[in-house]
Amino acid sequence: MAASQGGEALGGRVWAWQRTQFSDDKVIVADAPERYTLEFMQDGRVQLRADCNRGGARYDAGAGRTLTFSPAATTKIGCPPGSQGAEFLRQLSLVSGYLFASGNLVLTLRLDTGSMYFAPLPR
Numbered sequence: 001m002a003a004s005q006g007g008e009a010l011g012g013r014v015w016a017w018q019r020t021q022f023s024d025d026k027v028i029v030a031d032a033p034e035r036y037t038l039e040f041m042q043d044g045r046v047q048l049r050a051d052c053n054r055g056g057a058r059y060d061a062g063a064g065r066t067l068t069f070s071p072a073a074t075t076k077i078g079c080p081p082g083s084q085g086a087e088f089l090r091q092l093s094l095v096s097g098y099l100f101a102s103g104n105l106v107l108t109l110r111l112d113t114g115s116m117y118f119a120p121l122p123r
Helices: 085-092
Strands: 015-022 027-029 036-040 045-050 053-062 066-069 095-101 104-109 114-120
Touching (some): 036 085
Antiparallel strands (some): 045 053, 066 095
16 A cells, blocks of 8 residues: 555545646536545555446556556446546546645646546545
8 A cells, every 4th residue: 555755545545536627727627526436455456436437457656656557447338428437537547646635635647737636535
């Protein structure tokens, strides 16, 4: 389980996507955060939910709080119109690092193009 310098860890909770803030000031807000989640497992896998689809990927959390995901393997259920599942998965493919801010998880995107913000779901 990857931990930050403050003792906070990626694992041990389910993280719900709240929004993504891009460097060009564009913001995408999750319409239903509980439908877009990540759960980091100790064995290097991440379980995810992307709206009506579920799946997983491998993750690598390295020195300096770098973070990368392998391509996600998910179910292929057709989600209702307006689903943000494909966009959520696209953004995860761009993740390059992580940090914690006020108990929340922030995933930074490659080339400083933006950040995905997650809050822990109640246990």
